[in-house]
Amino acid sequence: MxxxxxxxxxxxxxxxxxxxxxxxxxxxxxxxxxxxxxxxxxxxxxxxxxxxxxxxxxxxxxxxxxxxxxxxxxxxxxxxxxxxxxxxxxxxHEQAIAEYVMAGILARHVPLADADAKLRKKDWSYWAGAPERVHDELAEKTIGLLGFGHIGKAIAVRAKAFEMKVDVANRSPVPASERVDRSFTLDQLDEFWGSADFIVVSVPLTAETTGIVGKEAFDAMRPSAVVFNVGRGPTIDETALYAALRDNKIAGAVIDTWYVYPSPDKPDVLPSILPFHELPNVVMTPHMSGWTxxxxxxxxxxxxxxxxxxxxxxxxxxxxxxxxxxxx
The missing domain is CATH 3.40.50.720 (NAD(P)-binding Rossmann-like Domain)
Known part of the structure; x- marks a missing residue:
């Protein structure tokens, strides 16, 4: 052999x-x-x-x-x-990617790093006891899963452990269950986009899914929404994503899968022809979510x-x- x-x-x-x-x-x-x-x-x-x-x-x-x-x-x-x-x-890889998504969500809601940095400077900004110092939590937030394969199912299990609501958009119908609160098919995406605080894209890259998240999707999302891409970069329209972040149509994004990748002749490249790296409301990682x-x-x-x-x-x-x- x-x-x-x-x-x-x-x-x-x-x-x-x-x-x-x-x-x-x-x-x-x-x-x-x-x-x-x-x-x-x-x-x-x-x-x-x-x-x-x-x-x-x-x-x-x-x-x-x-x-x-x-x-x-x-x-x-x-x-x-x-x-x-x-x-x-x-x-x-679904276990690792689900942990990555939950880590990204938790980082926005439990500001450990910022609290630590402030307290080292004698700044007690997050001290319990006054309503203006509260931080957010995941319970009762809604996570929207575009794609419900291995990755989507693993995320749903972990989201439910945090008492989140789970909405799913999938090519084939997904029945409601203890892990899924609401289900949408792909012809119901207009309704799905606005249903969630977090949208996680994990669909494979096909002719049908290329650019499935575009300008209309961002226009329909909540202004507080955060988008994750852990599937393939081009499933989210590159220009529409950049514009939505630049113009603050959505609150932010955590992007792990990209549009430009290193090659042997160009090992040091930015992951897009657009200046995502200049935006303050995007977390950029180098296609690492499943690599454990x-x-x-x-x-x-x-x-x-x-x-x-x-x-x-x-x-x-x-x-x-x-x-x-x-x-x-």
Whole structure:
């Protein structure tokens, strides 16, 4: 079994991988396959773990499994992969992303850092005992979840632990339950936008979801609303988001997924062509919300289980596309 981990992201899952799959020929390759040896190793792979595939890469004719070490596979040209290859993705990031969202919300409502900084200067601005010194709380606030997959469900569990109300907008109807107070379908978004104090976008990037949060959405939101993007950057219209923040149409945003990303030839870039970094009402993070030791551990196990299943001719989990028989 020749297993290739392609690129820096995939390489994170290679450490200790042999302990999970047993005897295997494991190769870790850089993002750019500059040498003939690297390209030959890629072309000979039975299994590729990687975040992208296109016609610029060598075509591994005998490929049995292409495994994305994450949920999104929009950078994988499925049509360019050999028909023999089963394509899988993996999750395991929802716990971390849910914690990130709750941390972002709590930071706005429990001002620990600001209280600490002030008290070090003998400023008792948050001292209990006077109504003008109160700070806010999460209980009874409404969180609106655009998308109710792995991430949305994990956020809902944690929001309910804080006694929040949970509204959901999803392509398929979500019945009301102990975790969901109100549900909207995508043709009811006009009503959904104004229903929540926090809007969390976690939908995958598709033709349908590109720009799904645009100017009309921001116009319909509460002026006190805070928007989170933990899905894919372009699901929120870049220009509309910047304008809404610049003009204070909404109270703020916490953005983890972006419009411009580093590349080997441009490693130091801002995450947008627009000057979000100059705005005081946005928290900017570098696509880090799901990147924890727990995520790596859970995803590594999913990948290893699928490698063993594919080799044994058993069904894989999280299948994006079925491939031919393992002997083809």
């Amino acid at each position: 020749r297993i290739v981990f392609h690129g820096e992201n995939a390489a994170s899952f290679s450490h200790g991988f042999a302990d999970l799959v047993g005897e295997a020929d494991i190769t870790v390759l850089p993002d750019i396959l500059a040498s003939e040896a690297d390209r030959a190793a890629y072309a000979a792979a039975d299994v590729v773990v990687g975040t992208r595939f296109n016609t610029s890469l060598p075509r591994p004719a005998g490929l049995k499994l292409f495994h994305v070490p994450g949920a999104g596979y929009d950078a994988v040209d499925l049509g360019a992969l050999p028909a023999s290859a089963t394509v899988c993705n993996c999750f395991g 030791s727990g995520t790596i551990r859970r995803r590594q196990k999913t990948i290893a289980d699928n490698v063993l299943s594919r080799a044994a001719g058993r069904p894989c989990t999280n299948v994006v596309r079925e491939g031919g028989s393992a002997d083809s």
